[in-house]
Amino acid sequence: MTDECHTITFGSVEIAFTLTRTPRQRIKITVGPDRQVVVEAPANREQTDILERVRRRGVWIVRQLEYFRRFQPLPTPRQYVSGETHLYLGRQYRLKLFPADTEGVKLIRGYFQVSVRDPKDTARTEHLLTRWFERHGRAVITQRLALAFRELQRYGVPAPSIVAFRRMAKRWGSCTKAGGVLFNTELAHVPVPCIDYVVVHELCHLKHPNHSAAFYALLFQVLPDWRQRKARLETAML
Numbered sequence: 233m234t235d236e237c238h239t240i241t242f243g244s245v246e247i248a249f250t251l252t253r254t255p256r257q258r259i260k261i262t263v264g265p266d267r268q269v270v271v272e273a274p275a276n277r278e279q280t281d282i283l284e285r286v287r288r289r290g291v292w293i294v295r296q297l298e299y300f301r302r303f304q305p306l307p308t309p310r311q312y313v314s315g316e317t318h319l320y321l322g323r324q325y326r327l328k329l330f331p332a333d334t335e336g337v338k339l340i341r342g343y344f345q346v347s348v349r350d351p352k353d354t355a356r357t358e359h360l361l362t363r364w365f366e367r368h369g370r371a372v373i374t375q376r377l378a379l380a381f382r383e384l385q386r387y388g389v390p391a392p393s394i395v396a397f398r399r400m401a402k403r404w405g406s407c408t409k410a411g412g413v414l415f416n417t418e419l420a421h422v423p424v425p426c427i428d429y430v431v432v433h434e435l436c437h438l439k440h441p442n443h444s445a446a447f448y449a450l451l452f453q454v455l456p457d458w459r460q461r462k463a464r465l466e467t468a469m470l
Contacts, residue, residue, distance in 0.1 A: 237448030240283055242290035247297075248443055249286060250459075259285045263296035266463040312357040318344060320365070321372070322423030322468070329357060337364040362399075369420030370397045373427060377413075380431045380454075387450060389439045404430045404465065407437035422468040429461035 236251040249261075249269035259282060260272040273282045286293070310316065317324040325344050332347035337360050339345075344364075348357050377395065394412035405415045413434045419427050432455050440447035451458050 235452075236445065237452065238283065238286075238445055239443040239448075240286055240290075242287060242294060245290075245294055246443055247286065247290065247293055248448070251282065261286065261289050261293065263293060263300065265300050266459075267297050267300050267466070268459055268463070269293060269297075310358070312354040312361065314351070318361065319421040319468075320344075320368070321420070322426070327357075327361075335360055337361055365420045366397075366399060366417040369415075369417035372424070373397065373415045373417075373419055373431065376424065376427050376431050377415075377435075380428060380435055384432070384435050384454060387439070387453070389435055389450075392435070392438060405434045407434045407441070409441070411438055413438070422465060425461050426465040426468060429455060429458055429465060432458070 237248065238251055239246055239248045241247075247269060249271050251271045251273060253275045254272045256272060256274060258274070259277065262270050262272075264270070271282060271286060310318070312327070314327055314329045316327050318327065319325075320339065325339065325342055328343045328345045329351040330345065330347050331349065331351055333349065335348050335356075337344060337346050344361065346357055346360055348360060350356065374395070381389070381391065390411065392413045393410055396412065396414045397417050398414060399418060400416040403416060404419060405413065407413050415430065415434070419430060433451065436447055436450045436454070440450060455461065
């Protein structure tokens with residue numbers, strides 16, 4: 233028997249969970265360190281009873297989710313000096329700063345080589361490196377988007393009305409009511425499988441705008457390991 237994905241609204245919070253039917257006699261709800269909610273229920277228990285049980289445990293579930301959120305790695309403040317490491321597509325590269333009249337960034341032999349007029353001007357180095365990540369983030373996301381959409385067309389997913397990119401602090405991506413998709417250029421820092429998860433997630437919303445059972449069914453069909461990718465994304469240290 234396959235797992236079922238459901239979502240309930242508890243106050244202002246959406247609780248997504250995986251429902252597994254088992255021979256057990258009672259409903260069991262667990263929240264793991266990866267912040268995944270799993271509900272095990274008897275095979276003959278009515279779905280309405282299960283959803284009601286999850287709602288009654290809403291306070292506890294939200295508390296557990298917030299508890300485990302505290303253990304998520306926090307971004308490390310960057311100094312933008314030679315020797316510091318920065319992530320690109322999940323791999324670490326060191327900075328090498330060089331004084332030069334012509335400024336720019338190149339990724340050569342495992343190093344970010346940054347040419348900057350004044351290597352002590354960390355704000356300028358940050359600006360140059362940020363622009364590099366934004367450009368490459370757009371390019372990588374655009375490539376992965378084309379590949380993902382080719383696959384999702386088989387499931388009746390419409391093409392996005394517009395694709396936009398922006399550096400965002402709290403969201404990896406979003407889908408608009410008008411059918412557009414927006415992606416965070418900071419995705420340039422995370423592994424490609426995590427980028428694919430965000431891209432597929434937002435494309436699935438073009439067919440199923442909410443986190444409904446149908447949405448998760450489609451997500452599971454296209455990316456069976458989406459939960460592992462999501463957990464990896466949530467622990468990516470930017």
